[in-house]
Amino acid sequence: MIAGRAQGAPNISYDVAAIRKDFPIFETGIAYLDSANTSQRPRQVTGAMMDYFEKFNSNIHRAAYRIAEEATVRYEATREKVRAFINASSTKEIIYTRGTTEAINLVAYSWGRKHIKRGDLIVLTILEHHSNIVPWQILAAEKGATIEYVDIDERGELRQDKFRKLLERAPKLVAFGQVSNALGTINPAQEMVAAAKAAGATVLVDGAQGAPHQGVDVRALGCDFYAFSGHKMLGPTGAGILYGRRELLEAMDPFMSGGDMIKAVRIEGTTYHELPWKFEAGTQAIGEVIGLGAAIDYLSALGMDAVRSHEREITEYAYEALSDIEGLTLYGPPPSRRAGVISFSLKGIHPHDLATIADRDQVCLRAGHHCAMPLMTRLDVAATARASFYVYTQKDEVDRLVGSIQEAQRIFK
Amino acid sequence: MSTAADDQFYREYILDHYKNPRNFGRLEHPDISHEEDNPLCGDVIGMDFQIKDGVIEDIRFHGRGCAISQASASLLTERLKGLPLEEAKKIGKADVLGELGIDISPARIKCALLSLKVLKVGAYGLANDEDED
Numbered sequence: 001m002i003a004g005r006a007q008g009a010p011n012i013s014y015d016v017a018a019i020r021k022d023f024p025i026f027e028t029g030i031a032y033l034d035s036a037n038t039s040q041r042p043r044q045v046t047g048a049m050m051d052y053f054e055k056f057n058s059n060i061h062r063a064a065y066r067i068a069e070e071a072t073v074r075y076e077a078t079r080e081k082v083r084a085f086i087n088a089s090s091t092k093e094i095i096y097t098r099g100t101t102e103a104i105n106l107v108a109y110s111w112g113r114k115h116i117k118r119g120d121l122i123v124l125t126i127l128e129h130h131s132n133i134v135p136w137q138i139l140a141a142e143k144g145a146t147i148e149y150v151d152i153d154e155r156g157e158l159r160q161d162k163f164r165k166l167l168e169r170a171p172k173l174v175a176f177g178q179v180s181n182a183l184g185t186i187n188p189a190q191e192m193v194a195a196a197k198a199a200g201a202t203v204l205v206d207g208a209q210g211a212p213h214q215g216v217d218v219r220a221l222g223c224d225f226y227a228f229s230g231h232k233m234l235g236p237t238g239a240g241i242l243y244g245r246r247e248l249l250e251a252m253d254p255f256m257s258g259g260d261m262i263k264a265v266r267i268e269g270t271t272y273h274e275l276p277w278k279f280e281a282g283t284q285a286i287g288e289v290i291g292l293g294a295a296i297d298y299l300s301a302l303g304m305d306a307v308r309s310h311e312r313e314i315t316e317y318a319y320e321a322l323s324d325i326e327g328l329t330l331y332g333p334p335p336s337r338r339a340g341v342i343s344f345s346l347k348g349i350h351p352h353d354l355a356t357i358a359d360r361d362q363v364c365l366r367a368g369h370h371c372a373m374p375l376m377t378r379l380d381v382a383a384t385a386r387a388s389f390y391v392y393t394q395k396d397e398v399d400r401l402v403g404s405i406q407e408a409q410r411i412f413k
Numbered sequence: 414m415s416t417a418a419d420d421q422f423y424r425e426y427i428l429d430h431y432k433n434p435r436n437f438g439r440l441e442h443p444d445i446s447h448e449e450d451n452p453l454c455g456d457v458i459g460m461d462f463q464i465k466d467g468v469i470e471d472i473r474f475h476g477r478g479c480a481i482s483q484a485s486a487s488l489l490t491e492r493l494k495g496l497p498l499e500e501a502k503k504i505g506k507a508d509v510l511g512e513l514g515i516d517i518s519p520a521r522i523k524c525a526l527l528s529l530k531v532l533k534v535g536a537y538g539l540a541n542d543e544d545e546d
Contacts (some may be wrong), residue, residue: 265517348432350479352454352524368454380478382455411423411479 014164014310016394019302023392031397036181036209036341038231038386039291042294045234046410047295048074049287061260061277075286078293079276086226087217087295088243092275095236096289099240100208102130102177103227106242106279107204108135109254111225114174115202118144121171123201125150125158126186126378130371132206134173150176152378156183156332161191163192167199175202178210182314182386184341185331186214193222202248208232213311213339215304218243230288234249234391235295239288240280249275256281287406290377299391307391313341314389317400325405331384340389343370346405349412351385357411358404365401422515423480430484431437433493435476438473447535448476451523456482460490468497474531479524481517486528493532502536504529 004295011345020026022042028372032040038349052074056067057093060075079091082289088094089152097103112135116122122136140147148171150163158176167174174196178189197205204225207216209225212233218226225248230239246250254261254272261281263271272278299307319342322328332338351367358365366386369376387401438463440446446458456478461470472493474486489509493501509529510517516523 174475287443350456352456352479353481354424356518360422373455376455388427412428413419 012087013305014302016108016310016392020394022298022331024390028274030363031400031402032144033387033389033393033397034364034366035390035393036184036232036386037366038237039212039234039390041234041236041291041393042298043234044298045291045294049236049291052287052290057287058217058363059283069358073288074290074293075284078289078296081293081296081300082241085215085300086211086241087219089219091247093243093246093249095242095244095276095279096241096284097227097242098238098285099128099229099231100206100227102378103206103225103240103242104131104206105135106255107225107227109245110138110255110279111202112139113142114134114252116140116143116145120173121166121169123150123166123171123174123176123196124148125163125176125187126152126374127156127158127183127185128175128177128372129181129206129208130373131208132175132177132204133374136173146171150373152185152375155334156180157337158185158187158192160192160340162187164195164346167195167201170199171196171201173204174199175204175206175209177206177212178216179331179339180375181209181341182372182375182384182402183252183331183343184338184388186337186339188245189223190221190226197222209339209341212299214308216314224248230292230295233295234298235292236288238285239292241292246275249279254278254281257379258282260284265327296398302391310391311389311393314393314395314398315340315342317388317395318389318401319397322401322405325402325409327409328405331379331381335409339387342388343384343386345381349408354385356410358401359399361404361407362402363397363400365404383399423513424502427480427484427513427515428495430487430502433476433485434477434483436473436487436494437475437505439475440473445474445535445538447531447538449527449531449534451482451527453523454479454487456524456527456529458482458527460486460528462535464498467499468495469493470495474519474528478527479521481513481521482524484526485509485513485525487530498536499515503534504532 015205022383023040038321056070058071060072069272079094082094120217151159203223205223211228226243258281316335329345355365355367421514443461444464445462450457461473472490
């Protein structure tokens with residue numbers, strides 16, 4: 001059962017119990033508080049994938065028989081669903097990748113190696129996930145470019161004054177996350193993109209934590225590239241998206257090369273396929289892409305407004321519950337300005353020990369640096385515990401987390 | 414609900430070594446000092462060794478991390494103090510895990526063995542220096 005579309009809070013028609021019935025994994029009794037890491041998948045998604053594997057498994061774009069046509073149609077149908085979901089102007093701007101990491105690497109290699117030169121400035125932020133740092137570090141080292149990181153304030157929000165200061169130095173590229181995976185900070189992405197564009201920069205937005213929870217309108221956002229992963233938005237692993245403005249993608253050389261991305265291969269040279277297939281070399285993750293399409297259908301049926309308001313409600317509930325615990329430190333902004341992610345630490349208890357104790361209560365909690373080591377260094381912590389929420393999270397799961405925290409405090413008393 | 418004393422994983426002696434680590438701190442003039450980290454969780458353990466006539470005469474460890482990594486390091490230093498370096502080199506994973514005396518899940522095994530890694534790399538590093546002498 002998919003709940004009806006609801007606009008804004010209070011979210012009366014949003015039926016979490018009905019939604020949870022679509023997710024067989026909850027029959028195991030787990031409390032799943034790690035959706036920022038990877039989400040769970042509803043039957044609709046695994047079912048769409050099984051249909052492909054069991055009924056029309058075949059390769060796309062080449063065979064002349066019926067099931068291969070079916071596979072091609074369903075594979076390409078996801079592209080239109082993604083286009084509509086992010087409001088891109090054309091399916092030519094929707095490139096399938098394995099996920100956000102590959103999408104950012106694609107830009108770093110195909111766009112970056114052509115456009116970044118010695119002495120150029122790349123602006124990132126201290127909130128970034130490693131996948132939006134390391135590809136640029138490699139590029140900068142290769143080209144002799146410089147990277148500057150926008151700092152945060154004590155609430156874990158980007159210092160917009162420092163960002164504007166860096167823009168005065170005319171960076172060639174600005175890349176930042178829509179939402180911080182470690183702190184849940186929702187960045188003022190639209191303002192930041194506008195300022196960066198006005199400064200003449202090309203702008204990439206890492207939407208890994210944005211698209212699944214906040215949704216996105218890439219044309220309103222105005223960025224040049226937008227990257228996200230299917231597996232964080234109810235889809236399977238191995239299927240993600242790079243959105244790029246058409247004129248930029250047209251001018252870029254392929255990232256991976258080989259089969260399917262070509263128009264003609266001759267001994268003397270090769271002409272590449274047109275967009276978007278120019279960037280999709282080799283046999284793709286067909287079943288996974290079809291699964292991603294089903295995930296977008298599911299989210300669209302819920303409505304992203306309803307998703308946002310449900311997550312907001314759970315986040316406020318959890319924030320309040322955790323604030324009441326003695327010896328617990330919360331990181332990041334207040335719940336009104338954060339997505340469904342709460343990072344915290346407990347006095348005298350290492351996050352890994354808390355995660356182990358929570359695991360005994362079947363509470364799935366992340367402990368670690370959340371692939372954001374520069375941010376952990378900035379916060380002067382080795383690791384934090386992190387609870388994150390999604391469309392299926394219910395208050396009972398937060399209560400169970402509180403129980404595990406109390407148990408840990410009792411053991412480590 | 415269990416009580417802290419009968420917790421099968423966070424046993425009393427583990428918590429004791431975590432809260433009151435033995436041989437914790439630094440040596441002023443160590444013959445060897447080595448540090449390792451667990452990049453997955455950011456835990457760090459370092460050890461300072463003072464060696465006399467091939468015997469670990471004194472030892473200190475420092476760092477930060479979970480109860481398992483810290484208790485494991487504390488227990489290991491107790492065992493190492495006064496032990497000939499050649500004997501120390503023979504200490505293996507099974508010894509360290511046996512000393513901890515609890516069931517370690519695959520997710521936590523790196524925590525338990527971080528201090529052993531410090532010992533191995535540190536002790537072999539010292540051996541190489543001696544060879545050059």
